[in-house]
Amino acid sequence: MxxxxxxxxxxxxxxxxxxxxxxxxxxxxxxxxxxxxxxxxxxxxxxxxxGNKTITPPIQADNDVEKFDTQSFEENFISVTNDGYKKIDLIIEGIHCAACVWLNEKVLFNTDGIIEANINFSTNKAKIVWDNEKINLSQIILKIRSIGYNAYAYDASIADEQASKAKRDFFIRMMVAVFATMNIMMLSVAKYTGFFTGIDEEIKNYIHIAEFIFSTPVLFYSGWIFFKGAYYGLKNRILNMDFLVISGASFSYIFSLYILFGGKGESYFDSVAMIITFVLVGKYLEVIGKKSAVDTLDKIKSSIPLEATIIEEGVKKVLPINSVKVGDIVELKAGEKASFDGKLISSSASFDESSLSGESLPIDKIKGEKIFSGTINNESVIRYEVEKTYKDSTLNSIVTLLEDSLSSKPKIEHKANEISKGFSLTILSLSIITFIVWYYFGIDLGFDYDGVNHFEKSFIVAISVIVIACPCALALATPIANLIGISELAKRGLLFKEAKFIETLATADTLVLDKTGTITKGKLKVKKAKILDNNIHKLNLLYSLIINSNHPISKSIKRYLQDNYTLQEKELFDIKTISAKGVIAKYRNIDGKKFNLIGGNIKLLKDNKINYKFDSENSIYLFAIDSKVIATFELEDELKDNAKETIFNINSMGINTVMLTGDNNKTASKVAKQLGIRNYVSDVNPIEKAQFIEDLKKHNRIVVMAGDGINDSVALAKSDVAIAMGNSADIALSVSDIVLLNNSLKSLEESFIISKRTYKFIKQNLLISLIYNAITIPLAIAGYVIPLVAALSMSLSSLLVVGNSMRIKLKNRGEINDCK
Incomplete structure (x- = not known):
């Protein structure tokens, strides 16, 4: 048939x-x-x-897709973007080549309702964003199945398990190679000693057979990962490092088989084993280096509690953390870690927040204050109300940010990868040319070239060129340094959303700082208060107005009023927050009479045609009812610890610092003078802040902006790198590229230092790999390097790059001077 x-x-x-x-x-x-x-x-x-490749026939659609639309599945695997779309990471089974990726992406892009579909060929991981009003996830899964593939949700724990399994497999292959190579080395000692002292031909043949027995599993079992890597590279028309390793080892093996079965010359089974072993050991040490770089992420993951005790109608229940909802009451015993962000409902508590902020001293909290996930309850049993589910919690956000940043690539890495792709083809071409020149033009460096010996020498020189060239070091130069840099930043409470911001931060020349909550502690105190009309009813209206604002000034006045008066909240209407100015509202009394309430700065009063003169070096807040000023407040904020020293150090790195604030000129001038900031801009609203950033960028400045409030969000979005303090408003966090968990300006300085160190070591790594190849390849072409030495030097070049990257971790007293 x-x-x-x-x-x-x-x-x-x-x-x-x-x-x-x-x-x-x-x-x-x-x-x-x-x-x-x-x-x-x-x-x-x-x-x-x-082309001629085969693929798996389509999977018959079954009825198990309903689970993808269930509430529990959504809570565990689906998130919502800032635009309100649904997002999920899927693993797509059945992808064999770039054509499969192309087909899946094309079909998904052409499906109505799908906003984004990006598939990583190396991991088969797909990021899908869709409009749930037009299409649901089960329909997307069916669409993928209809074209011959399958998809299921990406689970980090499963991925970690697979990574651990792969690491064990790698280790076993390496140990087989090491064991066999050690035996071959002992045999080689006898063979090379006999070469100089005379050895019986029969014994020499026995040694060749023994070397063949030991080298074969090294090549075909231990070296299988290189065969596999080379195969997938060739399928996608890429000559990678695996191809160079396996071609060098395979040609040496084939030539040695020729010698074993009667050919004239020396066998190179020892070189075959050592090429594979040295490169395997080098790659394994790379894995260890990467593992140490992601230990921070592993530690955070391992510390996450799996269950929580909630109080429901007076009854305690233990639930999985993914089942706890907003509004649930959680009980936390002494020594336990909070899994959710929430609000303390017990009278007081003490928390260890060192895992987030690095602050070793316990933080005392009172009823109503925020509890952050990942922090530890120090003392008695307390209860708090959940305000964010685990999925949206601070702790889970940290894990997500770290995972994203570790997998992202900066521009310099993309450039290095492009170079390394063409590098392998160049080396293969050089190897072929080397063989032709040596063989046909009879280069003589003192060897006895007669027949086979001449071919042998030409062949071995060509193999040495292939083996000694190292695109691996070039490809490693950026990612290993980035991994270690991201890890070091995370240890200091600095979360980079993507690794590419290391490069941008390292080359930045301008730092723009918000004042309140960024340079200062954001805990303003009322220094002077003047109540012009001490009517308790009017103070009730002031109290009712300020509780509708989250601005630090409003919060401070609220605390002052609560400490000095017994007030009641009144019902207001038409409440409007005027960004960077204050709040206006209306109140209707029992007689039906309406009153216009205004609370904010001088600008807000002027906008509402209220002429009132008030001059102060401090932040001011004015309260008026129906155009009559009832109360004035002067507030003072403390500078953050080490603020002056930090600003000086950042300026010493050659970075121009600018303070941008909505406060009045006198207040801004006072703070700028205290900190030694020469450039500052005052009395600006959010739009003007953003315009200032745009103007700087028009003059080719690389701008870093640090802020913490809603009024900073537009400016943050316009900057090259947006840095948000850990206590920032949610919208500021959402548009930021870097989060400073401990809100410290010292951390801001460290982010520049570590980024600059990391970028410096990336450039050093690239230089090391380029110099290595520039020196060793000509030596190999000239015939001064045997394959054995070539394999060793190639591995050492990769290890040199990894070892150099590890220096990022070293603390240097002269770090700031190094960054100039």
Whole structure:
């Protein structure tokens, strides 16, 4: 019975079981359906990209897809973007090549309701963003299945388990190679000693056989990962480092087999084993280096509690953390870690927040204050109300940010990867040219070139060129340094959303700082208060107005009023927050009379045609009812610890510091003078702040902006790198690129120092790899390097890059001077 290829999957089947469709043949209705689907959607160029490769036939759609639309599945795996769309990470099964990635992305992009679909070919991980009003997840899964693939939710724990399994497999392969190579080395001692002292030909043959026995598992078992890497590289038309390693080892092995079976010359089974072993050991040490870089992430993950005790109608229940909802009351015993962000409902508590802020001293809290996930209850049993589920908690956000930053790539890494792709092809070409020149032009460096010996020498020189060249060091130069840099930053409470911001921060020349909550502690105290009309009813209206604002000034006045008066909240209407100015509202008394309430700065009063003169070096707050000023407040804020020293150190790095504030000029001038800041801009609203950032960028400045409030969010979004303090408003956090968990200006300084150190070591790594190749490749071409030494030096070059990157961790007393 003749075999016929299916027009879709390219698999061969007996002619009698094929479905005939005109001149087309399909192995099943699934393939037939997909073929016509691609034709009708104009995606039939997929088959040109697929070429002669085969793929898995479509999976028959079953009825298990309903689970993807359940509430529990959504809580565990689906998140919501800032635009209100749904987002999920999927693993797509059945992807074999770039054509498969192309097909899946094209089909998903052409599906109504899908906003984004990006698939990573190396991991098969797909990021899908969709509009749930137009399409649900189960329909997306069915769409993927309809074209011959399967998809399921990406689970980090499963991915970690697979990574651990892969690491164990790598270790076993390496140990097999090390064991075999050590035995080969002992045999080689006898062989090379006999070369100089004379050795019986029969004994020499026995040594060759023993070397063959030991080197074969090294090449085909331990070296399988290089065969696999080279195969997938070739499938995608890429000559990678794996191809260079395996081609050098394989050619040496084939030539040694020729010698073993009667050819003239020396065998190189020892070189085969050592090439694989040295590179394997080098790669394993790279894995260890990367592991140490992500230990911070592992420690955070391992410390996450899996269950929580909640109080429901007076009854205690233990629930999985993913089942706890906003509004639930959680009980926390002494020594336990909080899994959720919430509000303390017990009278007082003491928390260890060192895991987030690095602050070793316990933080005392009173009723109503915030509890952060990841912090530890120090003393008695307390209760708090959940304000954010675990999925949206501070702790989970840290884990997510770290995972994202560790997988992202800066511009310099993309450039290095592009260079390394062409590098392998260049080296292979050089190796072929070297062989031709040595063989046909009879280069003589003192060797006896007669027949086979001449071929042998030419062949070995060509192999040495392949083996000694190291695109691996070039490709490693950036990612290993970034991994260690991100890890060190995370240990200091600095969360980078993407690794690329290390490069931007390292090259930045301008730092723009908000004042309140960034330079100062944001805990203003009322220094002077003047109540012009001490009517308790009017003070009740002031109290009712300020509790509608989250601005630090309003919060401070609220505390002052609570400490000095017994007030009641009144019902207001038409409440409006005027950004960077204050709040206005209306009040209606029992007689139906309306009153206009205004609370804020001088600008707000002027906008409402109230002329009132008030001059002060401090922040001011004015309260007026129906155009009459009732109360004035002067507030003073403390500078953050080490603020002056930090600003001086940042300026010493060659970074121009600018303070940008909505406060009045006298207040801004006073703070700027205390800190030694020469450039400051005062009396600006959020739009003017953003415009100032844009103006700096128009003059080719690389701008870093640090802020903490809603009024900073537009300016943060306009900057090259946006830095938010850990206590920032949610909107400021959402547009930021870096989060300073401990709110310390010292951390801001450290972010510049570590970024600059990391970027410096990236450039050093690239220089090391380029110099290495520039020196060693000509030496190999000239015939001064044997494959054994080539393999060793290639591994050492990679280890040199890893070892140099580890220096990022070293503390240096002259760090600031190094950053100039």
């Amino acid at each position: 003749s075999k016929i290829k299916c027009n879709h999957c390219h698999l061969e089947y007996d002619d009698d079981i094929m479905i005939k469709d005109g001149n087309l043949h399909f192995c099943c209705k699934g393939c037939q359906g997909v073929y016509h689907l691609l034709k009708s959607d104009g995606l039939d160029s997929f088959y040109d990209k697929l």
